Amino acid sequence: MGVPTPEILRYAAFSSHSDGGNPAGVVLDASGRDDEWMQRIAADVDYAETAFVTGEAEDGSIVIRYFSPIAEVPFCGHATVATAVALAERGRTGSIRFATSVGPVEILVSRDSQGIRAAFTSIPPTVTNLADDALAEILHLLGLTPDALDPELPPRIANAGNPHPVLAIADRAAFDGFAFDPDSARALMDARGWPATITVIHRSADDRFVARNIFPVGRITEDPATGSAAAAVGAYLREIGAVNVPSRIVIEQGAHVGRPGLLTVDIPASGGIVVSGHAVAIELRR
Template sequence: MTASTGTDVLRYAAFTTDPAGGNPAGIVLDAQGLDKAAMLAIADKVGYSETAFLTAPPPGFGTPGRAFTVRYFSPKAEVSFCGHATIATAVALAERIGPGELVFATSVGTVPVEVTRDEGGQLRATLTSVEPAVAPVTDGDLAEALAALNWAATDLDPVLPPRIAYAGAHHLVLAAKTRSRLADLHYDFDRLAALMRARDWTTVQLVWRESAQVYHVRNPFPVGGIVEDPATGASAAAFGGYLRELGLVGSTAELTLHQGDDLGRPGVLGVELRAGDSRVRVTGAAVALPD
């Protein structure tokens, strides 16, 4: 089926309770009958970093009515996994079918999501990532990434070494030594996009460590046709796995990531690590955007 004006697209901002903050996502709750080309065309028209498309789950998968297959599209391509669109979708579903447990079948595996209502009545969703992984980055790729970002090696925080982190999508993690270095982001869009496409990196996660539990992050996303993603749940999960793999946090930890401040769209992402469970949990609110 081709894209049509009759497709109902919801618009939510994730990791915020303010429509002016967080990361906007498109959501198509009933994408049955839409093919890949149609989904891509809709995502391109919506223009957000990602749009989520829900269809029926595989036979026997999850609780009927609370299990779905989800695909994610940027304006340029299908994305293996998207955290902020998952959070937004879960909240949108909870508004319609009630809070509780949901489960999503994604291209990278099963992603459980729990939606709860806090004391103030706000719905919050917590996704549980697929198995995270961390890998080294080659000297050549690091040098090319720094050149594309207009960063010097001396701009990096030696406590947080460069790595490739994964929790459903691959991200190059680079830590800035200062908050001012993180704030000053002017990069070569095409050069960075070419490197990311060649290495299958979804975003570059740039971080600054305020404390052992609090981080400020930015995510260039040129491979999705977006200069910068305002709040990135997939990379937040990958970053939690990165910190644990390097021994920079304990087996149990709760972290706060601030993202979008430098874009004027502040968002807050909660990251939780639990002893005995290698997966990473990412929590955030979401709010419907005005028409």
């Protein structure tokens, strides 16, 4: 007899509705499975990422890996939230510790009137300058000029698990209206070694932002809700002094691709950034 195929779960993260937020695949028992198997499952699921629980570390933390339809990625926030909620629904509550390829990630699971909510704390982030030529390439990709940028929010690369170029657009119409060629975006991201998203934001209020995250993989062009990018944005805002710390912001994302979601970002004075949101199971129609 062959080894039984683990159950492949599907969750919408950063939403309390299955038709919002960012869909993630979740496999709670991928122990003994090799990279080829996980990559094939991620391609079959065809979401931005699928998370695989591959075992338990010596310290009791849960070993987790993340695959997009085309490659393994170091960290994925929305799949982390989805996996934590899936574990909570099966009796794992309170604090959960994931062992990821970028380091340990702590998740706190709670319940409120909208369902189960998970909050993860990123690794200690870094923020560096975005090279002028890289910025020029991104602006060309988006069909924008430098005067579209918000002068109070200068471009940077922020890394809270994945490196994300972060660009802020001053005008809401320009933010809503930019377009890009997915193949050109993929080529740029591969050439620059950016495994996750190019993050484009607009500040709609002191504590509220809208975000679009460029992430061309398979049929996907924009990511509906990006936890690692939300953590990167929190680190970026702290680094450039754009918020008073400690601070909480809310990021709206996904409306541009028909899957609106909300990401809550808590920004302490130092250390990892806390990103939280709900997740709900997606029931496949037969």
